[in-house]
Amino acid sequence: MDQTRNQPSAGKFLSWFIPVGRQVGGWAFALNRLTAIGLTVYLFLHLFILGKLAQGPGAYDQFLELTENPLIKLGEWAVVVAVLLHGLNGIRIVLTSFGVGVTRQRQLFFGFMIVALLLILMFTVRMY
Amino acid sequence: MSQSTSSSYISAPRPGETSWLWLIKIVTGPLLILVFILHLTVNHYIGSLPSGLMTYADVVHYYQNPIIPAIEILFLITVVTHSLIGLRGIILDMNPSRPVLRAINWFFSLLGVFSVIYGIWLVLAIASKGGK
Amino acid sequence: MTESWKITLRMFRQKENQDSHFDDFQMDVKPDEYVLDAVERAWAFHDRTICFRHACHHSTCGACGMRVNGVEKLTCITLIRDVTHHGATLKVEPLRNFPVVSDLAVDMGSFYRKMEAVGARAVLPVTEAEIENPPSKWDADDSQYIRLSDCLECGLCMSACPIMATTPEYLGPAPLAAAQDQGLKRKPELLSIVDCEDGVWRCHSAFECTAVCPSFVDPARRIMNLRTQVVDMRLRKLFGKA
Numbered sequence: 161m162d163q164t165r166n167q168p169s170a171g172k173f174l175s176w177f178i179p180v181g182r183q184v185g186g187w188a189f190a191l192n193r194l195t196a197i198g199l200t201v202y203l204f205l206h207l208f209i210l211g212k213l214a215q216g217p218g219a220y221d222q223f224l225e226l227t228e229n230p231l232i233k234l235g236e237w238a239v240v241v242a243v244l245l246h247g248l249n250g251i252r253i254v255l256t257s258f259g260v261g262v263t264r265q266r267q268l269f270f271g272f273m274i275v276a277l278l279l280i281l282m283f284t285v286r287m288y
Numbered sequence: 289m290s291q292s293t294s295s296s297y298i299s300a301p302r303p304g305e306t307s308w309l310w311l312i313k314i315v316t317g318p319l320l321i322l323v324f325i326l327h328l329t330v331n332h333y334i335g336s337l338p339s340g341l342m343t344y345a346d347v348v349h350y351y352q353n354p355i356i357p358a359i360e361i362l363f364l365i366t367v368v369t370h371s372l373i374g375l376r377g378i379i380l381d382m383n384p385s386r387p388v389l390r391a392i393n394w395f396f397s398l399l400g401v402f403s404v405i406y407g408i409w410l411v412l413a414i415a416s417k418g419g420k
Numbered sequence: 421m422t423e424s425w426k427i428t429l430r431m432f433r434q435k436e437n438q439d440s441h442f443d444d445f446q447m448d449v450k451p452d453e454y455v456l457d458a459v460e461r462a463w464a465f466h467d468r469t470i471c472f473r474h475a476c477h478h479s480t481c482g483a484c485g486m487r488v489n490g491v492e493k494l495t496c497i498t499l500i501r502d503v504t505h506h507g508a509t510l511k512v513e514p515l516r517n518f519p520v521v522s523d524l525a526v527d528m529g530s531f532y533r534k535m536e537a538v539g540a541r542a543v544l545p546v547t548e549a550e551i552e553n554p555p556s557k558w559d560a561d562d563s564q565y566i567r568l569s570d571c572l573e574c575g576l577c578m579s580a581c582p583i584m585a586t587t588p589e590y591l592g593p594a595p596l597a598a599a600q601d602q603g604l605k606r607k608p609e610l611l612s613i614v615d616c617e618d619g620v621w622r623c624h625s626a627f628e629c630t631a632v633c634p635s636f637v638d639p640a641r642r643i644m645n646l647r648t649q650v651v652d653m654r655l656r657k658l659f660g661k662a
Contacts, residue, residue, distance in 0.1 A: 165440070166520045168588040170382035175585050181490035182580075185627030185640075189582055192624075193378065200371045207364075207403060214413050217344035224343065243324060250317045253625045257314060258648060262641040265627050307654045310621050310647075377624075380617055383587040 184266045188249055195246035202239050237287060244279050248272040309373055316370040323363045330356070351415040364407040372396045425449050425506040429458050431470070432513040434520050442511075443467070451501035455493065456484050458500060459512060459524070471522035479634055482574030486524055487513040492576040492632040515579035517588075531575050534591055538613060540598030541569055570637045571598060577629035577639050589618040593629035593639035596620055600642040604649045615650045623647075 176193055179186040212219045226232065252268045255261050261268050330350075351357055376396055384392065429447050434440035445462045456474055463470040475481040477496045484495045488503050489511050504510040518526035545563040550570075577593035578584050584592055591599075591614065599610050614620045623643045630640040 165434075166514065166516065166518065166526070168383075168517050168585055168590075170384075170586050172585045173382055176582050179582075181487075182582075182626075182628055183631040185625070185631060186580075186582060189624055189626035189628075196371075196374050196378070200375055203367060203371055204403070207407060210410060211406075214410055220344040220347070240328075247317075247321045247324070251321070254314055254317060256625055256640075257644050259641075259644055262644055263638075265625075265640075306615055306621075307647075307651050311651060377621075381583050381586050381622065381624075383589060 184269055188252070188269050191245055192249045192253070195242040195249075198242050199239070199246060202242075233287075237284065240283055241280055244276045244283075245273075248276045309376075313370055313373045313377075316366045316373075320363075320366050320370055323359065323366060326359060327363050330359075348414055348417050351411070354415075357411045357415050360411050361408055364411075365404055368400050368403050368407075372400045423451055425451055425500070425504075427458075427500070427504055427506070428509045429462055430509050430511040431459070431462065431524070433470075433523050435469075435522060440520075444509075449500050451499070451506075453500050454496055455486075455488055455498045455500060455503065455510065455512065456495035458510065459486075459495065470524070472524040480572065482572030485515055485574040485576045485579070487511075487515060487579065492516075492580045494572075494574060494576065494634040497634065515575055517579055517581075517584045518575065526575075528575055530588065531578055531592070531594070532573070534595040535573060535598055538591070538595045538599040538610060539602065539607065540571070540573075540595065541602065543568055544601070569598075569601065570635045571601075572635050574634065576632045576634065577637075580628040580632045582626050582628060583622050583624065587618070587622060590622045591619050593623075593643065594637070596623070596646055597637050597639035597642040600646040600649070604646070604653055608653070611650065611653055614646060615654070620646050620650055 177190050179190045182190075209223070212223050227236075249269070249272060252261075252265065252272050255268065256265050376392060379392055380389070425448070427447055427449055429445040431443050431445065432440060433443050445466050447458060447461060447466075449458050449461075456477065459470070459472055460474070463472065472486075473483040474496065475483040477484075479494050479497045482494070485492065486495050487493070488495065488498055490513070492515065493503075495512070500510070512524065514520055514524045514526045518528055518531070521527050543566045546565040546567045547558045547563045549567045551567070571594055573594065575594070581590075581593055583590050596614060596619070599607075599614050602610065604611055604614075620643060623640075625640070625644075627640045630638050633639060
């Protein structure tokens with residue numbers, strides 16, 4: 161009997177990021193997981209790139225010119241957006257994990273995301 | 289009816305992810321928010337120029353104040369810990385086998401320790417450049 | 421004047437050793453009937469080989485859980501008017517994360533084993549149940565009065581949980597809620613079962629379980645509470661039983 165289908169399997173990890181038919185909490189989970197992975201990649205990239213500082217003023221200042229590239233600037237903007245989304249959703253998780261606001265987790269999510277949006281707008285205006 | 293699942297579900301709990309790792313993750317989270325705001329603010333809005341630390345010389349000068357390396361090292365340890373514990377959690381959600389999990393544990397531990405040592409070295413190296 | 425709707429019931433079909441597919445049944449239904457009624461009529465008058473589970477028809481037994489238009493529901497209490505409209509399609513599929521036995525019936529064995537492993541209670545004394553407006557103080561003999569546990573063991577939460585999709589060993593929302601219901605103080609032997617990788621730490625606060633639970637168990641809240649119970653007990657052990 162082919163019972164392998166419809167069973168849990170590691171290969172279904174993509175379903176985490178496609179919250180079709182899911183509710184608010186499922187979307188929050190997908191967002192948090194996506195930003196977590198993105199930020200981890202950025203973190204280790206950032207640590208590696210900063211090694212250029214040790215190569216002296218020439219290498220570092222040359223690298224800084226690269227960061228004027230609009231694509232890089234967009235990437236930096238994306239990092240701050242990711243931090244805001246992940247961080248504020250994380251606060252919601254900390255609160256609910258300790259029993260605060262558990263019955264209102266949907267409202268908490270919407271509230272925090274509105275704050276995130278405002279901060280993102282403020283940051284974008286400042287950056288550009 | 290044929291059984292495709294094992295007859296006894298509960299095996300011994302797998303070692304590793306106990307309350308401590310989760311506690312560390314959930315404590316480093318809010319701590320990171322505070323430290324990150326600090327890091328972003330000083331790196332991009334303060335410094336000798338209105339647009340923040342823009343050249344190698346700016347960075348070296350900025351690192352002369354001992355508070356700065358201290359904050360940066362704190363930030364480094366907190367973010368590497370939070371990030372790697374979180375990433376390990378994501379991998380655990382994919383039900384790795386015991387040998388794979390052991391390998392991941394070793395790899396992440398080494399990566400974490402190495403990253404922190406490297407980061408501390410870098411911070412101190414930059415700070416020391418200003419003495420010349 | 422009773423309304424009548426014409427809908428297409430799109431049903432997931434899978435028999436032994438065959439690939440799955442969807443069958444469409446053109447049906448006349450009344451909007452105030454339940455999805456389960458439509459499934460039963462499809463079986464009775466269109467195709468006697470359809471396999472599905474049902475029993476009490478009033479949200480007590482938990483047998484009729486399915487995915488209706490992709491969302492987990494107890495079909496005996498899901499009104500047709502709430503999930504489709506005249507001339508539209510109504511899609512029914514089996515629950516996720518359980519092997520399909522036949523069509524809409526899945527093998528819930530692993531789930532029942534997990535419930536047994538945590539010693540889930542079907543009935544509990546009313547003094548331990550979470551009821552609305554409990555008295556400020558129970559009398560000594562009030563614990564003789566027992567109450568059915570809220571959990572129907574319907575498995576909707578296990579289907580909705582995004583972690584259950586990738587980790588079969590994860591205890592899952594209902595077993596963890598059943599463990600919380602008993603309390604780690606009262607049953608400390610549960611600590612090692614829930615404080616492990618496949619226990620309470622696999623939950624990532626998606627809250628999908630609570631969103632689909634038809635019986636007000638609120639498993640997500642219970643898992644959060646269980647986490648604090650585990651941390652509390654571990655801290656006590658660390659500093660010597662306080």
